[in-house]
Amino acid sequence: MNPETLEEGFHKRLELLIGSEEPFAWAKRVGIPSSTFSRFWNENTIPKSEHLCRIADYERVSLDWLLRGQGPMRPDSDKEEPATFIGAAEAPAPSTDRRLIGRLVEKILLVYKEMGVAIAIHQATERAAKEHDRIVATVADPDDRLTEVGEVTAALRQELRAAASDPGSSKRRA
Structure with missing residues (x-):
């Protein structure tokens, strides 16, 4: 079995955050322009840091979890979410600056x-x-x-x- 790429892992975590909501409606609510969202949603790419931060802040998830699947999903959670990669951080991720x-x-x-x-x-x-x-x-x-x-x-x-x-x-x- 091939390990998933950074892009594939990011896309799966993004799908988890969007849930059953229509993806472009979610992006609009988060404040991401539809053309920008289309690029990383349909082309399965990683967004620029500005949009990563916007997603992490809006959904209250850690950047490390969102981008790499490491550490807990939510910085304020008492229980660590399963990590995608070996050697994931155990400490909660700090808030995004x-x-x-x-x-x-x-x-x-x-x-x-x-x-x-x-x-x-x-x-x-x-x-x-x-x-x-x-x-x-x-x-x-x-x-x-x-x-x-x-x-x-x-x-x-x-x-x-x-x-x-x-x-x-x-x-x-x-």
Whole structure:
């Protein structure tokens, strides 16, 4: 049996959230334009961070669960939902800081572009969600969280430089 892809897993979790409601009516209620929703609903793709955050906030689910199927579905639940992947986080996911996740995705994409390395938007968003959860769990003040973005980008640059100098690395120039 083939493991499900990130896109397939996301789509299944989205279907769970929509339930029996007509999908485009649900999207309108959540505040996602129909053309945008059509793209990730019909083409089975991952939406950009803005829409991931909107879905997570509206449905009160964790970003980690929504995007990767890891951890509890609801950050405030006492009982953990079954995780899709091995090694899922056990702690409840923190609440979504939209400004932080948007900045993280933006900077991750920028660093990859500066370094001449290709990355798909869903990969950047997945990494941003992971960094977001780590930062929110350790830094209480939303303004102080944004200063952590610089540290994340500096570490990412070092990681990509090291990967570029390693002949066996899968990180290739775009």
